[in-house]
Amino acid sequence: MEGILFPRGVAEGKESLKEYRARGGYGALEMALRELSPARVLQEVIDSGLRGRGGAGFPTGRKWAFTAESAEQPHYLVLNGGEDEPGSKKDRLLMENLPHLVLEGVILAAYAVRASRAYLYINANYKNAIQNMTGALQEAGKAGYWGERVLGCDFSLELPIAPAPPDYVAGEDTAALEVIEKKDPLPRQKPPYPATAGLFGKPTAVNNVETLANVPLIIARGAKWYRSIGTRESPGTMIFSLGEEVKRPGIYELAFGTPLRFLIEECGGGTRDDKPIKAVLPGGPSSAFLPPEKIDLPLDHDSLRAAGSSIGCGVVRLITAGSCVVEETLRIAEFFAAESCGQCPACRMETNILATMLKKVQQGQGGAPILEQFQKVIEFNKGKGFCNLVNMPGPPIESALKLFRSDFEFHLANGRCPEA
Amino acid sequence: MKRLCLVCQNVDCKNRGSEEIMNELERRVAEKGLADLEVRPYMCFGACQEGPNIVLYPEKSWYAGVKKEDLDDILSHISGGQEVKMLDTIDSSLKELIYQLLDTGVF
Numbered sequence: 001m002e003g004i005l006f007p008r009g010v011a012e013g014k015e016s017l018k019e020y021r022a023r024g025g026y027g028a029l030e031m032a033l034r035e036l037s038p039a040r041v042l043q044e045v046i047d048s049g050l051r052g053r054g055g056a057g058f059p060t061g062r063k064w065a066f067t068a069e070s071a072e073q074p075h076y077l078v079l080n081g082g083e084d085e086p087g088s089k090k091d092r093l094l095m096e097n098l099p100h101l102v103l104e105g106v107i108l109a110a111y112a113v114r115a116s117r118a119y120l121y122i123n124a125n126y127k128n129a130i131q132n133m134t135g136a137l138q139e140a141g142k143a144g145y146w147g148e149r150v151l152g153c154d155f156s157l158e159l160p161i162a163p164a165p166p167d168y169v170a171g172e173d174t175a176a177l178e179v180i181e182k183k184d185p186l187p188r189q190k191p192p193y194p195a196t197a198g199l200f201g202k203p204t205a206v207n208n209v210e211t212l213a214n215v216p217l218i219i220a221r222g223a224k225w226y227r228s229i230g231t232r233e234s235p236g237t238m239i240f241s242l243g244e245e246v247k248r249p250g251i252y253e254l255a256f257g258t259p260l261r262f263l264i265e266e267c268g269g270g271t272r273d274d275k276p277i278k279a280v281l282p283g284g285p286s287s288a289f290l291p292p293e294k295i296d297l298p299l300d301h302d303s304l305r306a307a308g309s310s311i312g313c314g315v316v317r318l319i320t321a322g323s324c325v326v327e328e329t330l331r332i333a334e335f336f337a338a339e340s341c342g343q344c345p346a347c348r349m350e351t352n353i354l355a356t357m358l359k360k361v362q363q364g365q366g367g368a369p370i371l372e373q374f375q376k377v378i379e380f381n382k383g384k385g386f387c388n389l390v391n392m393p394g395p396p397i398e399s400a401l402k403l404f405r406s407d408f409e410f411h412l413a414n415g416r417c418p419e420a
Numbered sequence: 421m422k423r424l425c426l427v428c429q430n431v432d433c434k435n436r437g438s439e440e441i442m443n444e445l446e447r448r449v450a451e452k453g454l455a456d457l458e459v460r461p462y463m464c465f466g467a468c469q470e471g472p473n474i475v476l477y478p479e480k481s482w483y484a485g486v487k488k489e490d491l492d493d494i495l496s497h498i499s500g501g502q503e504v505k506m507l508d509t510i511d512s513s514l515k516e517l518i519y520q521l522l523d524t525g526v527f
Contacts, residue, residue, distance in 0.1 A: 342431060343431075345430050345431050345432050345464060345466075345468035346466065346468070348430055348431065348464060349430060349463060349464030349466050349468075352464065353463060353464070353526065356463070356526055356527075357521075357524075357526050360524075365525055366524045366526065367525065369520065369523070370524035370525070370526070373517075373521055373524060373526070376517050376520070377517070377521070380466060380514070380517060381466070
């Protein structure tokens with residue numbers, strides 16, 4: 001199928017206001033302000049079944065309803081472009097090449113949750129994204145799409161840009177709020193959730209860039225059309241990122257429910273040098289490894305969850321023959337140890353101990369019972385952090401140990417990889 | 421292998437002065453000439469509410485909530501005296517987890 005965010009393939013170069021309008025851009029906003037109440041826009045998004053694309057997959061409309069219905073004033077919206085997931089460039093590409101689509105989504109979302117200010121929180125390393133979003137803001141402002149009395153209606157909106165520190169944890173929604181409040185990027189304890197007590201203690205909807213880019217399409221063409229794409233529980237499309245393990249690395253927009261095999265073989269052109277696949281990490285470093293037999297699994301939230309993994313933000317990594325699962329698992333554990341903000345002792349303990357343990361295994365140190373200890377350390381720390389990072393190192397390690405136990409045993413006994 | 425006196429240096433223990441305690445221990449161990457013992461920082465024992473935490477290994481003695489005043493008793497144990505039972509307030513399942521990790525060489 002054709003993409004809906006990228007109807008003519010992955011966009012190349014920045015789309016101007018003129019080009020965006022020529023394909024109907026801002027039509028959804030004009031129509032909504034003319035004909036729909038904020039509640040009606042919210043209802044359409046609820047009906048569409050849109051789910052967050054930042055990793056958790058929470059229903060967007062339900063999240064918005066908490067903010068929209070809160071009596072506290074003012075309400076805020078945050079576009080979360082703090083993307084810093086290894087291998088993920090989808091939000092960057094959307095902001096760089098389709099800034100007006102993203103902006104129209106932000107403005108519609110702000111209208112739906114009755115926000116008077118929406119912060120564009122963007123990874124500070126994404127210079128082009130910040131530049132293109134700034135340019136789009138100027139163009140759209142001149143055209144009257146934001147500012148005082150948008151398109152002459154009783155709706156005003158400010159749109160400041162807030163640079164995000166280029167740290168993994170800074171992309172966490174409450175860490176984003178801290179940064180916007182000019183504090184360090186440290187996640188807050190939840191509850192309270194940002195939807196009811198977020199920025200400056202006020203109701204705040206925090207949404208991923210890709211999530212909001214879907215909103216103009218839903219409002220323009222309706223929830224029913226949106227639900228005709230994807231699956232019942234995961235409507236619409238998702239942008240997947242493929243790395244150097246395939247012949248054609250890049251990002252691909254596919255309807256939810258498309259088989260994993262299609263992404264790898266048709267989009268990615270198969271593995272480099274046609275190496276056999278040993279395992280798939282379908283949803284970034286915090287997802288569980290899947291064995292190659294699962295290659296026909298549909299890519300959607302429920303199918304991946306049923307298979308014991310998760311879709312995350314769509315970064316699909318492959319472990320091919322010749323690559324070592326132990327080394328890969330160690331790299332992931334070291335990533336989380338480095339990215340843990342250190343605020344919660346349990347997270348610091350867990351991420352450091354797991355990385356240390358894996359290093360021991362990789363180097364052939366430590367006794368055989370060490371393999372039995374991983375599960376215990378993970379269980380001991382589960383849920384003991386302000387944010388979800390404490391739960392992230394577990395799935396890849398547990399699944400790797402289950403699927404490739406003999407590789408771990410070989411490393412432990414010989415201090416080297418069975419593939420070497 | 422040397423005996424180890426592991427002193428937790430995670431956030432909570434550190435906030436309660438575990439770095440000072442570690443330095444003081446190191447100084448006094450050197451003073452006493454205990455050549456078979458090494459004082460070493462440890463990343464975390466997971467008993468953050470009860471820190472500063474110290475574990476002696478391979479003896480497997482756990483000292484929690486250690487204050488400078490306790491160091492005389494702990495040093496006397498290290499040098500062959502009685503274990504300071506009063507300072508062992510840790511849940512047995514956590515002790516088992518940490519001791520197993522130490523047994524498998526996770527330092």
